[in-house]
Amino acid sequence: MAVSEASLEEKSSLANERAGLLYGLLGVFSFSLTLPATKVALFSLSPLSVGLGRALVAAMLAALVLWIKRVPFPNKQQIGQILIVSLGVVLGFPFFSAWAMERVPASHGAVLIALLPLATAGAAAFYSGERPSRMYWISSCIACLAIVGYAFQSGLGALQWADLALFAAVLSAAVGYAVGGELSRTLGGWQVISWSLVFAFPVLVFPVGGPLLQELQTASWPAWLGFGYVSVISQFLGFFAWYHGLAIGGVARVGQTQYLQPFLTILASWLLLAETITLGAVAAAAIVVLAVAKGRNAAISQARSSRRLSR
Secondary structure: OHHHHHHHHHHHHHHHHHHHHHHHHHHHHOOOHHHHHHHHOOOOOOHHHHHHHHHHHHHHHHHHHHOOOOOOOOOOHHHHHHHHHHHHHHHHHHHHHHHHHHOOOEEEEEEEHHOOOHHHHHHHHHHHOEEHHHHHHHHHHHHHHHHHHHHHHHHOOOOHHHHHHHHHHHHHHHHHHHHHHHHHHHOOOOOHHHHHHHHHHHHHHHHHHHHHHHHOOOOOOHHHHHHHHHHHHHHHHHHHHHHHHHHHHOHHHHHHHHHHHEEEEHHHHHHHHHHOHHHHHHHHHHHHHHHHOOOOOOEEOOOOOOOOOOO
């Protein structure tokens, strides 16, 4: 009986992991167009309007969904976690990535953003109690070194300010993903991103709303399309699948699907922006994916869940 129960539990865990990976891939596909779409929006809009203005549009959609579904207000502990998510994925990542996209090609940003799985695993170890194995960290560190090496090489031997902004974007998103993935297990992924957007709205509406409306009046239609994508898909709908995947499949494990994002973003940059695909970018992205593939099946144990957050 015990063996049968253990077998059923193992099968259920495997099914959850597979489902989580599928949802994660859907989220990654949605996010892979974020940097090219941001680049297009910057043709007519400022980094501030693109990076933070998109949250205003997404927040109105989120408020509408929460109102229609009559969702109860989060409790005090959940509010604290939601604010962390909001700082990471609503404010931090969008602003830093938009600022960087004004200065470097989207394909360049794609390679540095590939650091997200490593950073997310670190944040998950701190916040969610997940404990990836040594092989996981070795493979991820190899990927990290490849990306840093590419950043130095493409920056002619030195990091650019845009690279530092992209690193800040990665750290912001990693914390938001780890805390949001943990919170999604009890609150639901779509509620996590929705409440995070709603809580950020009062902070952004006055300093960002006015300039955004003025810039949109004279923006070109490609800029409108790019801004529409990052507002509706990147900042809102994509998180429905992403946070659900993190919740059922594990933050560190599903977070590894982000290593596919550089290839998708580089391809999108070539198709949408006619950016040159450099050998260095492809080589760095390939090393990243091969290194992580080695650690794909590395064990990830679960320590005391939400140890840090429950204090």
